[in-house]
Ligand code: SF4
């Protein structure tokens with residue numbers, strides 16, 4: 185048994201064979217194919233953290249606005265782990281980002297769109313500390329790219345589609361999901377607060393930046409000015425820091441130094457806050 189993050193780009197019948205990077209596929213997608221854009225008219229695109237940053241870059245708006253304008257929330261699994269999907273047009277499964285010419289964000293299109301018709305399967309075998317990445321092939325009737333005379337390995341296809349960078353940026357996020365899933369039943373249902381934190385650290389870097397900049401955060405964590413400036417000035421560096429922060433808070437993997445006495449001070453503040461709330465309700 186294994187924990188998996190199947191990431192098929194669309195709701196599709198998967199050929200359930202696990203493939204590796206060297207596996208050979210026959211596929212080519214190009215503007216002359218008879219089904220051009222058919223896949224974007226049936227879009228069911230799950231987004232990753234790096235996808236949100238690429239869309240932010242494309243539109244020149246905040247991550248908070250990307251989330252509000254172009255995504256819908258969904259639960260990634262039975263525990264309620266929060267995920268996001270690209271919005272489709274009202275009452276139709278047509279991707280909101282498709283226009284007459286095709287994909288309006290092509291240079292910054294999401295990982296799942298780049299991968300299609302290959303699906304990424306991140307998984308962890310039971311009792312194994314190591315994550316594994318495999319692939320699967322999605323074959324849908326409307327997709328005629330499989331009939332094209334073009335053989336290549338999945339590794340070559342990944343390179344051609346530029347997904348290596350996406351996988352590298354999302355690598356630790358997949359680790360967090362797999363670890364959270366595998367520890368789930370043992371520690372009970374995750375709290376709403378932990379899911380809210382997961383959502384912010386995964387998808388909303390501009391809100392996370394404000395969180396890191398706030399006095400409350402800097403009272404607890406020991407981060408020198410240079411390091412802090414790097415996090416505050418670059419979304420991609422901040423994203424990596426967000427994954428470290430998640431691992432520390434969710435799994436106790438301490439890589440960010442906590443200031444001496446910070447826990448005690450935080451506890452004292454909480455007690456004080458509760459006491460004030462009690463006085464208010466007793467009045
Ligand atoms: S983002 Fe672009 S490639 Fe992906 S489904 Fe939408 S239109 Fe198609």
Ligand code: SF4
Nearest residue numbers: 213219221223327329
């Ligand atoms: S070949 Fe497949 S991936 Fe390419 S446009 Fe057609 S349906 Fe989409």
